[in-house]
Amino acid sequence: MPERMKPYRLTIVLLLMMLYLGVQALTGERGLLSGHARDARLQQREVQLAGLTEQRRDLETRVRYLRSESLSRDLLEERARAVLGFADPKDYVVRLSAAAPDRASDTGFQRQS
Numbered sequence: 001m002p003e004r005m006k007p008y009r010l011t012i013v014l015l016l017m018m019l020y021l022g023v024q025a026l027t028g029e030r031g032l033l034s035g036h037a038r039d040a041r042l043q044q045r046e047v048q049l050a051g052l053t054e055q056r057r058d059l060e061t062r063v064r065y066l067r068s069e070s071l072s073r074d075l076l077e078e079r080a081r082a083v084l085g086f087a088d089p090k091d092y093v094v095r096l097s098a099a100a101p102d103r104a105s106d107t108g109f110q111r112q113s
Contacts, residue, residue, distance in 0.1 A: 026033050065072035066079070080086075087093050 025031055028034070030038075062075065064070060065075045081088075
């Protein structure tokens with residue numbers, strides 16, 4: 001740089017920094033122009049939170065009924081059958097297949113071959 005530009009170096013550096021910070025304030029991740037994307041993400045996460053809260057409430061209810069103080073025989077039997085894969089001989093078992101939809105599966109039943 002020429003000798004006559006030396007006094008303006010600091011001014012140029014400050015101007016470039018202000019320009020950079022101004023662009024970031026408008027277009028950066030938390031900038032003024034990205035507010036719509038943040039709002040959409042916030043709404044998506046609120047919906048996700050509501051679903052997880054409902055799931056947690058359901059799990060807490062199931063845990064409460066599986067404790068020894070208030071054991072629900074029906075819930076215990078349901079969980080044992082689901083985990084072990086067994087059924088009572090008196091139960092009707094309806095097997096559903098998601099691979100080939102037909103008229104029978106539209107009603108929730110599938111013909112046994």
